[in-house]
Amino acid sequence: MSYLYSFVILKQGDEMPRYPRKRSLTGVYHVMLKGIDGRDIFLDEEDKLKFIQNTIKARKKGIFELYAYCLMDNHVHLLIKESEEIGTSIKRITVGYVQWHNNKYARTGHLFQNRFLSEPVETESYLLTVIKYIHQNPLKAGIVTQLADYKWSSYLQYLNAYKGITSNIDSPLIMEYFKHQPDFEQYMNETTDSECLEYKPSAKYSDETLKQIIKESLNINDILEIPKNKRSEIIKDIHQLTQASIRQLARVLGVGKNIIERALK
Numbered sequence: 001m002s003y004l005y006s007f008v009i010l011k012q013g014d015e016m017p018r019y020p021r022k023r024s025l026t027g028v029y030h031v032m033l034k035g036i037d038g039r040d041i042f043l044d045e046e047d048k049l050k051f052i053q054n055t056i057k058a059r060k061k062g063i064f065e066l067y068a069y070c071l072m073d074n075h076v077h078l079l080i081k082e083s084e085e086i087g088t089s090i091k092r093i094t095v096g097y098v099q100w101h102n103n104k105y106a107r108t109g110h111l112f113q114n115r116f117l118s119e120p121v122e123t124e125s126y127l128l129t130v131i132k133y134i135h136q137n138p139l140k141a142g143i144v145t146q147l148a149d150y151k152w153s154s155y156l157q158y159l160n161a162y163k164g165i166t167s168n169i170d171s172p173l174i175m176e177y178f179k180h181q182p183d184f185e186q187y188m189n190e191t192t193d194s195e196c197l198e199y200k201p202s203a204k205y206s207d208e209t210l211k212q213i214i215k216e217s218l219n220i221n222d223i224l225e226i227p228k229n230k231r232s233e234i235i236k237d238i239h240q241l242t243q244a245s246i247r248q249l250a251r252v253l254g255v256g257k258n259i260i261e262r263a264l265k
Contacts, residue, residue: 021086021087021118022118022119022120023120024082024120024121024122025120025122026081026120026121026122027081027082027083028067028079028080028081028082028120028121028122028127029078029079029080029081029082029086029118029119029120029121030077030078030079030118030119030121030130030134030196030197031077031078031079031080031086031090031116031117031118031197032075032076032077032078032116032117032118032197033075033076033078033090033094033112033113033116033117034074034075034112034113034116034117035074035075035111035112035113036110036111036112036113036114036264037243037245038074038243039074039111040073040074041071041073041074041075041076041101041111041112042071042073043073043105047101047104048071048152050097050100050101051071051076051093051097052069052071052152052168054093054094054096054097054100055069055078055093056168057096058089058092058093058096061092062083062084062088062089062092063083063084064080064081064082064083064084064089065080065081065083065170065173066078066079066080066154066168066169066170067079067080067081067127067131067154067169067170067171067173067174068130068131068134068135068153068154068169068174069134069153069154069169070134070135070137070138070150070152070153070154071152071153072137072138072141072152077133077134077137077197078093079121079127079130079131079134081170086118090116094111094112097111098110098111098112109264110264114236117197118197119196119197124177127174128174128177128187129192129194129196130196131174131188132187132188132190132192132194133192133194133195133196134153134154134196135147135153135154135155135188136188136192137153138150138152138153147188147189154167154168154169155188157169157171158171158174158175158184159181159185161175162175162180162181162184163181205242205244205248207248207251207252210242210244210248210252211252213242214238214252214253223235223253223254223255224255231263232262232263235249235253235259235260235263235264236263236264239260239263239264246260246261246264
């Protein structure tokens with residue numbers, strides 16, 4: 001049995017499968033963006049502010065609706081309704097931020113994992129579950145003891161909306177369910193065990209375990225025998241699903257670090 005849930009056995013010459021994202025019947029999605037290699041996306045408050053500004057700018061340009069967000073150091077939760085393909089909306093949000101971040105910190109390459117996580121939100125009950133889950137991220141992480149103390153989620157934006165203050169979210173939909181601010185605050189602060197797209201640190205594998213995972217999942221003798229473009233896709237998928245380091249992948253696959261680095265760019 002393979003440890004990599006989305007790998008299938010491949011023969012040389014086969015295409016690496018790209019599993020289609022489940023489409024939402026309502027157009028509403030809960031999206032999670034994670035830093036590549038588990039790295040922090042935001043190193044200071046200016047970074048978080050810039051990401052929010054980019055999201056607002058992308059929302060106006062792409063005309064998607066933003067119902068909720070929460071920025072943590074190494075991942076982001078968004079609750080959005082698409083008016084265009086969801087991947088296009090996420091690209092609008094992230095591309096400008098990555099360019100700005102890389103310039104600020106004198107770095108190059110990817111900042112976010114190549115394939116963002118998403119789940120469709122198709123019922124009213126799950127819509128409310130997701131928005132509560134998103135707002136409670138910093139509370140569960142022990143960063144704050146009160147939701148109102150965390151300024152990098154949309155919780156405070158809803159409190160502003162109830163007071164008639166301009167907010168950076170599309171608040172009317174959720175406010176239809178909670179006509180009064182105390183009702184909204186009570187619901188958002190209720191204890192919940194819901195996980196939704198739970199952020200979990202990636203498992204770390206020994207070289208032998210990683211070799212076994214790859215052996216069980218990929219029917220190949222020598223990755224260098226595979227055409228370069230297909231080889232790069234295989235390396236990307238192995239990296240994304242195992243979160244193995246570049247150094248470890250080079251050791252296990254028996255290739256140079258430069259090959260892994262080029263594949264992941």
